[in-house]
Amino acid sequence: MTETKVRQQYNQMAATYDQRWSSYVSSTLLFLQSWADISPTATVLDVACGTGEFERLLLADNSQQKIVGVDISEKMLAIAREKCHVPNVSFYTAPASALPFADNSFDAIVCASSFHYFDKPNTxxxxxxxxxxxxxxxxxxxxxxxxxxxxxxxWVLPIFDSAYKQCYTQAEFHSLLTSAGYKISRTTKVRFGVVWGLMVATASVEPSE
Structure with a gap:
């Protein structure tokens, strides 16, 4: 299963992840924080939160922000808990396809640089x-x-990284969102350095008829 491979891979790299990917993580998450513009009273869910860097950024601006992070790597989460040892932040081991929370629990949900690993993006x-x-x-x-x-x-990553699933064009990504019942309110593409070209979308749920 892809999920098992991803868990094993990130458990193995957890100890060196922050140092190895410092520039990428810092630049992309600072951009995400600015783009998302999360209310200080919002209850936030971070899907595939990794080592808790986004939580750390939010807490630096608002130490009382209520945040929940989920990830399938126990060792990444262990580092996240060390960084964010405050009562208003909690972490759970769970995949994006089976979130262990009640309906209508969060005001804002973020997911950064993880969608290309999801085995079941629609779910x-x-x-x-x-x-x-x-x-x-x-x-x-x-x-x-x-x-x-x-x-x-x-094209190349599947040869070397058996956990990798796929990335999407912006049109494909938007199609996935609308097919799942979301209304896209804001979106753009952005480049980080020479290599990394990313896309971001803010979406809400279409109101019931």
Missing amino acids: ALLEMKRVLKPHGRVVILDWCKDYLLCRICD
């Missing part, structure tokens, strides 16, 4: 929709296949 989007409060927002930042070097990565 993950439906799960995020289920736990999102009415009028809440989902913000997803991920690699964009519209960029040449990301297309090359998409």
